[in-house]
Amino acid sequence: MLMNLPEILKSQKTRKMRKFKPVKMSKRTELWYRQQLKQFVKTMTDDVERAMQQPQGSFFMDDAKGFQAISAKALMKVLEKYEKSDRTSQAENIANGFVGRGDAQNHAEVSTNLKNQTGIDLSAYLRNSPNIAERVNALTAGNIQLIKSIRSQYLDKVQNTVMQAMVRGSLNKDLAAQVKDLGKTTEKRAMFIARDQSSKLNAALTQARHEEVGIKKYMWSTSGDERVRESHAEKDGQIFEYANPPADTGHPGHDVNCRCVQIPVLDDVVNLKSEETELSYQAAEPNKTGKMDLDELFESSIGGGGNKSFSNFGGVNSELITLAKESIGLDITDWQHSIDESSIRHILKQHGNEKAENKRGQRAVTKKDILLLPLVVSAFDSIEYTGTSDSGNETFLIKKEIDDEIFSVQEVRKRHKKIAVKTMWIKRKKKATSSA
Secondary structure (H helix, E strand, C coil): CCCCHHHHHHCCCCCEECCCCCCCCCHHHHHHHHHHHHHHHHHHHHHHHHCCCCCCCCCHHHCCCCCCCCCHHHHHHHHHHHHHCCCHHHHHHHHHHHHHHHHHHHHHHHHHHHHHHHCCCCHHHHHCCHHHHHHHHHHHHHHHHHHHHHHHHHHHHHHHHHHHHHHHCCCHHHHHHHHHHHHHHHHHHHHHHHHHHHHHHHHHHHHHHHHHCCCCEEEEECCCCCCCCHHHHCCCCCEEECCECCCCCCCCCCCCCCCCEEEEECCCECCCCCCCCCEEECCCCCCCCCECCHHHHHHHHHCCCCCCCEEEEEECCHHHHHHHHHHHCCCCCCCEEEEEHHHHHHHHHHHCCHHHHHHCCEECCCHHHHCCHHHHHHCCCEEEEEEECCCCCEEEEEEEEECCEEEEEEEEEECCCEEEEEEEEEEECCCCCCCC
């Protein structure tokens, strides 16, 4: 029977709690998986490539140049024999080791996170959950098939390459070079699988443990760097239900190589202001949604908020109207500049850390800067069309110099006649050095 943690907490008295931390994938587990898959590929490619070298020849693996292979027909027999050999146990051992390590790490982090936030130790409950055990078994089976596919795809490609060489009458040294390249490509695929599956494993187990204790919602959290997909960056700070994943991306970790994570959301947790701020646990009032002024919207955003509140802070001017007509053939007369709660949270996460921004030659965006948006977009110094976003919407970049700082605001065309702020950053203007 599933536990309902939110309901249990509702019945308790007010308590002090810390903000949930994101459960990130284990780098140690990923490294272990990479090493195991790398050795798995090396053993396989060495076996195949060794079968291609003449007994009297130099070791083929060091250099494909000057290599003389056995006959292609003989090599095909070696490949067929190798393909029939069973390597299932090897794949099972690697998959069990990977999933077991990742599961232990995820269990420890989720349990600790929940205990720190709620004061309830759920470690034993989560450890003995048959639902989580079932998810672990499914993830293990999936990785066994992936590992076996590394081998089968490599052998298929080698056989195809040998067959083509026989038809074309290619030189043995050319065939050797092609097979060696296949080995390198296979190793790259194995490294990709290790990286991608590490994220997927962490995301799947985090979801399983959240759902096991009755947590139905999460806040999307990106890794906060320039490699984040635009479609994922747009979701940063937004609240989603596990039962209703975003149609374009799925949950964090679902997309290939996605490094985003879920932060659990309890409907009754309020005053979610910063990682350092302790939260009072009390019944939450319904979130206010709809149109707000910028000041009110900012406070709602950092206080947890939701995804539905927004602020329209001015109509588009003639220069932007002209640019939109010329660049995308769209008449945006009477459209409004707008920003919503999730965009404010995204800006603060991406560009609100002073230390990180200093390294970029920038400074952290603050509430005061957000409140300057009407000035920036109405009296800008420059504006340019910057193409379409990952989601297919047109984007514009606006720049405005204020007190020796350059404010950059990227906006994206939305529905309902809005040009919506997507992100914002502030660069310090370099001071001119005077010559003696």
